[in-house]
Amino acid sequence: MVKMRKTHSQNPIFLILFLLSVLFLTATSQKNQENEEEQRILLKLKQEFGNPSALQSWNPSSNPSHCTNWSGIICNSNNSVTKISLHNMSITQIVPDFICDLKHLTEIDLSSNSIHGGFPFSVLECTNLEYLDLTMNNFVGVIPNDIDRVKKLKVLNLGGNNFSGDIPSSIGNLQFLETLSLSQNHFNGTFPVEIGKLVNLEVLEMPFNGFIPSKIPDEFSKLVKLKTLYMTDSNLFGEIPEWIGDLKDLEVLNLQTNNLSGKIPNTLFLLKKLSYVNLAENKLSGDIPEDTECLSMGGIDLSMNELTGSIPEGFGEWKNLTSLVMYRNRLSGKIPASIGLLPLLTDIRLFVNDLTGELPTELGLHSKLVYLEVNDNKLSGKLPENLCFGGEFYGISAFSNKFTGELPKSFAVCPSLTHVMLYKNMLGGEVPASFWSPVNLSYVQIHDNMFSGDLPDKLSSSLKRLEIENNRFTGRIPLDIASSAQLVVFDGSNNLFTSEIPTGLTALSLLTSLSLDGNEISGSIPSDIMSWKSLNTLTLSRNQISGEIPSKIGLLPSLTKLDLSENQISGSVPLEMGNLKLNFLNLSSNLLSGKIPSQLENLAFEDSFLNNSGLCSNVGISNLMSCNSLSSRSSRKLSPKFIVLIVIVVVVVMILLSVILVLVAIRSIHKRKEDDEEDSTTWQAIQFQRLVDFTELQILSGLIKSNLIGSGGCGEVYKANLVEGIAFSEYGRTLKVNEKVDVYSFGVVLLELVTGRKASKGDEDRSLAEWASDRSLETSLDLLLDEEVKEGWKMAEMTSVFRLGLMCTSTSPSNRPTMSEALQYLVRRSSSQEVHKKKALVAADNVAPLLLSTHLRTSNIGA
Structure with missing residues (x-):
């Protein structure tokens, strides 16, 4: 009896354990089947995508578990696929219909591929989908009207495709949506005001689309969680609404390249979280708001508007500011001195305004300044000494101002410097030799100043433009200028350079323009100039250059402007110059001689050879004698025999003429005797050349006293005006x-x-x-x-x-x-x-x- 009770008391435990074992085995079997099914779907997906090499790891033989070693696949704790991230995998095929057979899928990232076709409607079947990124592909067509079927969607990125048409209003039903990015498509309709219903939206990006001209909808004022509003080049017009100041979480505002007008809202810079503002390329006017509380501001771009007034002093309190860009406005006044104290400022672009005063003296001392562009203003004073202090200064553009003084000494020890554009100021002093040598120095444009000193024999090897005309530089052209092999433009005109043109200059094969006019250069033009294949401008006028014009100058295929005037060049004009396609030629005021090339004997170049007494032309170019007369004159001078021959011919001709005159006189005497024997009452008509026909009225109108030429015994003689006609030879x-x-x-x-x-x-x-x-x-x-x-x-x-x-x-x-x-x-x-x-x-x-x-x-x- 006792044994029987004990056996029965153990049966329930056994049954429970048995049932649990069965359930576990069943669950394990189902999970294994589910994992096998997911793996099968993924392998099929790989095949549909064309087996790209980026998916080589999708191989069950070498990597049995798709959740651990298959690239782009992420699983949850139950080993179910929840995320497919195939960013930049060189996929070109369309998205297959079965992708949502992965039941637990919440994220799909197919960005930066070359997938074509229309919007993948199959993704609308992914009921758990929260993240969809299709950016940077080749999708076309419209966004489906039932996009709101993916109710849990939080992120929708469709930028960088070719979608067109309208953005469907149903997108406003995605109540969990936090990011909506539709940038860089071909939307040519409208963007729906229903977007204003997305109360959880934090990022709204719709730039670079061809929307129908629209104002910023007032419905967007309900987007109180908005952190980024990015609508560059979206065909917006009207004013920036005042309610923009109510978006307390706003960090980024980019409305560049639209047709927005009116003033900048006074409340904009009171947004404390605001870190970046770009309102460039609009039609905004008025003053910039003075009140600022956005101490996190890192960058501001208000360029290419119609803003007036001064730069607010409060901008100097933005300790995180890295970029201050407000060029092409009508700003006036001084640049706040506090701008020079900002610790992170790297980029200042204030060119083409009406700014006055001096640049902040401490500019560059407290930050690693990279760019300074203040050209075309009315700034004066000296350039700040510490622009290169941070060691990363790239370039300065301060031309067309009223700056005085010398180059900052820091420029002489500034290896990062590449651009120096200081022309049309009143700067002067001697430029130190070390200024020209930084390895990165590419553009030196300091013309129209009062700089002086000699150029070193060797310049920067990176130099591309050297424009130093209208200064007071002396000495010779650098002997080792060939080391600046990238030089494209060299303009050193109107200085005090002496000596000869260095032969190394002819090695610059990229040179397009060489201007050294108005100096004291002597010697001859280098003959080996064949490397100047790209040269289109060569001006060497007003120097002391002698010798002959090298014949190879006519072989420069790109030369269109040549000015060698006011030198001491002799010899002939090379025949090869006739092959040039010149639109300007000036060889005046030299010692040239001989015949000019026939291709240049036309009226287009009649002023190109003035003051060359030895030049001649066969077609009557003004100020040039005929080559025939010149040749004849030269022959007479050089050939005494020819002169004797001419004298003999002249004497013979004179004798013949004398004989003829005697014969004529004798005949005239005989004729007169015969006439005396004839009847003296007989009249003889004398015929004159008939030039034109006269009418009776015209004859009578001419018989007036003012037309009387003379009178005699036979009558009076009147002059007459010719009749109208074109035969007035x-x-x-x-x-x-x-x-x-x-x-x-x-x-x-x-x-x-x-x-x-x-x-x-x-x-x-x-x-x-x-x-x-x-x-x-x-x-x-x-x-x-x-x-x-x-x-x-x-x-x-x-x-x-x-x-x-x-x-x-x-x-x-x-x-x-x-x-x-x-x-x-x-x-x-x-x-x-x-x-x-x-x-x-x-x-x-x-x-x-x-x-x-x-x-x-x-x-x-x-x-």
Whole structure:
């Protein structure tokens, strides 16, 4: 009996243990099955994504547990997959429909891949999803209207894709949403005011979209937890609402590049948590609010607005400020001295304002200053001495101010310095040699000051632009300038440099502009200049350069501007120069001789060879003698035999003429005797050349006393004005024939066309050609043109035709152009007018001399 009770009393315990074992085995079996299913889904996902190499670890053979060693997979304590993070895994395929078969999935991060297709609707089936990041892919189309099916969503990042259309209003139903980032898409509709219902929202980013122009909705004032409002380039207009000051948690406000107007709200800088403000590139006006309590401010950008007033003193209390950017406004007054005391300030950009006074003297002493840009203001005084004190100073841009004094001494020991832009100030003193040597120094633009001293033989190897013109530098051009192999622009004009051009200068293959005019440089131009393949500007005028122009200068493919004037250069103009595509050439005031290249014998370069007595041209370039006459003169000087031959020919001709005159005289005597024997009452008509037809009325109108030329026994002789017509040739005026008669007639036709006058209707006793020549010296050309034809846009063409008419009717035939030259002149003027219409902003010194003004050989007519 006792044994029976004991056995029965142990049965319940046994049953419980048995049941627990069964339950455990069942749960374990189910969990194993679930893990196997998740692994199967992941392997299928890998296959759908194209087996990218970044997912090599997804291999059950080498890594049985997908929760521990499979990259991008995170599991919970039950070994269930809760997060897939495949950021930057080079995935290109679309998101498969079965991804939400992972039942416990809460986070999906597929950012920074190249996934294409539309929005992956399959993710809407992930009922536990809290985090979805699809940024930086190639998704297209619209955001689904039922996006609110993912009710637990806290973070939605869709930036950097190609989504378009409207943002659905249903997005306002995601009541747990904390971050909404829709930046850099192609949304071209509206953003819904329903976003204002997202009371838990902390980050709202919608920059760089093409929204319909909108104001900042007042509904956004309900976003009281908002920390970041980022709506750069979102087509916003109107004013920044005053309620912005009610967003007490706001830390970042970025409304750059919109059309916002009005004043900056007075309450903005009272937000104590505010750390970054960017309102640049808007139309904001008025003064900057003075009251500030945002002591955590780290950066502020108010550039490119219409702000006035001064920089608030309170900005100097922002101990965390690293960047102060307010360029291109209308700010005035002084820069607060307290700005120079800020311990973290690295970047100051205040250029293009109306700031006055001096820079804070302690600037750079208390922080590691990197950038200082204050150009185009009215600042004065000395530059702060300690700009380089922090050891990280990168560059200064302070040009177009009124700074005085010398370069800061710290610039001479500033290895980080790369940019020095101090031109157009009143700085002076000797620049220390150590200033030029920092290895990183790339841009030195200190022209238009009063700096002095010699340049060292070796400059920084990183130098790209050296612009030191209009100073007082002396000595020679650095001998080892070839070590600055990256030099692109070297302008040292209008200084006191002496000695010769160093041959090392020709080794600078990247050089595009070399200007050394207005110095005391001597010697010759280096002949080995073939490395200047990129050179487009070479100006060496107003020096003491001698020798010849190297022929290789004509082989520089990019050269468009060449000025070697006012030197002592001799020899001929190299024929190779005719191959250059010049739009400016000046070789005036040298000792050049010989014939200029035929390609340069045109009116575009007629002012390019002045004051070179030995130069000649075969096409009548002004101020140059004809090569034929020069050759003839030279031959006579060099060949006595030729001179003797000429004398003999002249003597023979004179003898022949004497014989002819004697014969004519004898015949005349015999003729007179015969005439005396004839009837003295017989009249003989003498025919004169018929130039034009006269009407009876015109003849009678000319028989007035003022036209009386003379009288005699046979009657009176009157002069008569020619009738209107275009056949008023030079022969009819002078009774002389030469090879330029047709050119003269052509010139009369041109003058008739542009003045509206007839050939015989000049003024008083003058022909049209005489009238035009005289009047052009007395008044402006545009007053001589036909009033019925001239219009503003025709003036240049009509003036050119008028000038050509004057040249063709010059009193000296040798000064007239040939018909070929006249045609070339008209063609060049026609093409140049088209160039002027298309390139109206071309600088004057880059235009051929003819296109700036035309200097007529015969009348010295100005433009």
